[in-house]
Amino acid sequence: xxxxxxxxxxxxxxxxxxxxxxxxxxxxxxxxxxxxxxxxxxxxxxxxxxxxxxxxxxxxxxxxxxxxxxxxxxxxxxxxxxxxxxxxxxxxxxxxxxxxxxxxxxxxxxxxxxxxxxxxxxxxxxxxxxxxxxxxxxxxxxxxxxxxxxxxxxxxxxxxxxxxxxxxxxxxxxxxxxxxxxxxxxxxxxxxxxxxxxxxxxxxxxxxxxxxxxxxxxxxxxxxxxxxxxxxxxxxxxxxxxxxxxxxxxxxxxxxxxxxxxxxxxxxxxxxxxxxxxxxxxxxxxxxxxxxxxxxxxxxxxxxxxxxxxxxxxxxxxxxxxxxxxxxxxxxxxxxxxxxxxxxxxxxxxxxxxxxxxxxxxxxxxxxxxxxxxxxx
Numbered sequence: 001x002x003x004x005x006x007x008x009x010x011x012x013x014x015x016x017x018x019x020x021x022x023x024x025x026x027x028x029x030x031x032x033x034x035x036x037x038x039x040x041x042x043x044x045x046x047x048x049x050x051x052x053x054x055x056x057x058x059x060x061x062x063x064x065x066x067x068x069x070x071x072x073x074x075x076x077x078x079x080x081x082x083x084x085x086x087x088x089x090x091x092x093x094x095x096x097x098x099x100x101x102x103x104x105x106x107x108x109x110x111x112x113x114x115x116x117x118x119x120x121x122x123x124x125x126x127x128x129x130x131x132x133x134x135x136x137x138x139x140x141x142x143x144x145x146x147x148x149x150x151x152x153x154x155x156x157x158x159x160x161x162x163x164x165x166x167x168x169x170x171x172x173x174x175x176x177x178x179x180x181x182x183x184x185x186x187x188x189x190x191x192x193x194x195x196x197x198x199x200x201x202x203x204x205x206x207x208x209x210x211x212x213x214x215x216x217x218x219x220x221x222x223x224x225x226x227x228x229x230x231x232x233x234x235x236x237x238x239x240x241x242x243x244x245x246x247x248x249x250x251x252x253x254x255x256x257x258x259x260x261x262x263x264x265x266x267x268x269x270x271x272x273x274x275x276x277x278x279x280x281x282x283x284x285x286x287x288x289x290x291x292x293x294x295x296x297x298x299x300x301x302x303x304x305x306x307x308x309x310x311x312x313x314x315x316x317x318x319x320x321x322x323x324x325x326x327x328x329x330x331x332x333x334x335x336x337x338x339x340x341x342x343x344x345x346x347x348x349x350x351x352x353x354x355x356x357x358x359x360x361x362x363x364x365x366x367x368x369x370x371x372x373x374x375x376x377x
Contacts, residue, residue: 080136137323160208173292193221225257281370301342
């Protein structure tokens with residue numbers, strides 16, 4: 001083997017300063033190796049032109065968005081992707097090609113080299129496209145993922161949940177899901193979750209029609225849901241009983257991993273001695289709260305990269321996750337929801353925490369809801 005190739009290959013085993021640099025180093029070294037070998041890569045020529053003539057069904061089959069949804073997203077972020085020259089002075093590819101490349105990466109589980117061959121670009125360019133596009137998507141997250149602050153929006157969400165099982169006052173369902181990742185170089189053990197694999201946690205709140213109203217990503221997988229909530233901006237507001245977030249007569253539904261509070265209602269702990277009213281409430285609660293699990297299923301069903309994020313950079317992974325949530329909401333808004341529901345092979349077990357049944361006001365409110373539901377049936 002050429003000595004230059006050996007030397008470049010060895011660079012993969014040289015430690016870098018941080019995970020933030022590692023993906024970039026790998027991408028650049030792969031590109032260098034390809035050039036040193038002086039062998040023409042087998043690429044798909046003019047694939048973008050092929051995409052242009054896809055019919056509506058073929059486009060959606062390959063990119064898991066309708067053409068209409070794709071164009072709407074591109075209109076929102078295109079200006080952030082355009083530049084006369086790209087990074088390090090290379091000629092720019094247009095915004096559409098950049099978005100197509102990154103969308104392909106998000107909806108499939110392919111390595112950078114395969115993506116680069118498909119779109120006839122370098123590996124490092126594919127990595128740079130990803131960084132630029134997810135940053136553009138994150139920049140519009142505050143516009144696309146919004147908390148209901150008007151009475152009209154709140155009432156719409158409450159009525160949607162009420163139609164499910166009759167639980168009144170529900171402003172959203174909250175839960176966390178694990179996004180599997182490559183073991184990072186720095187503090188890998190902190191990312192090992194209770195199911196013994198490395199992950200980053202996505203906490204989200206959704207409506208009854210699976211639209212996210214709040215997302216928070218980045219905590220290592222070893223952290224329990226209740227602590228993730230406390231660390232999140234939403235959790236801090238909930239625990240300070242900020243009534244601008246959840247009104248007095250409204251509440252979120254969460255599983256038993258969370259403390260029961262006046263603005264976050266959890267099921268009764270079933271120790272085998274709960275009453276018929278409490279058991280009835282737990283069923284109604286679960287059947288309503290399942291919306292968030294279904295939202296995660298739709299998210300991972302469409303954006304397959306979230307089933308295993310093959311990146312070392314733990315700083316950009318949360319951006320990738322939030323980007324997928326932004327695209328998820330835009331698909332919901334466009335009624336672009338024909339996606340199979342993904343279920344994790346290893347079901348995420350509920351974390352039963354001893355939270356002392358929460359606060360007194362929270363217990364009283366839950367008891368009132370339980371009696372109300374029992375009388376209705």
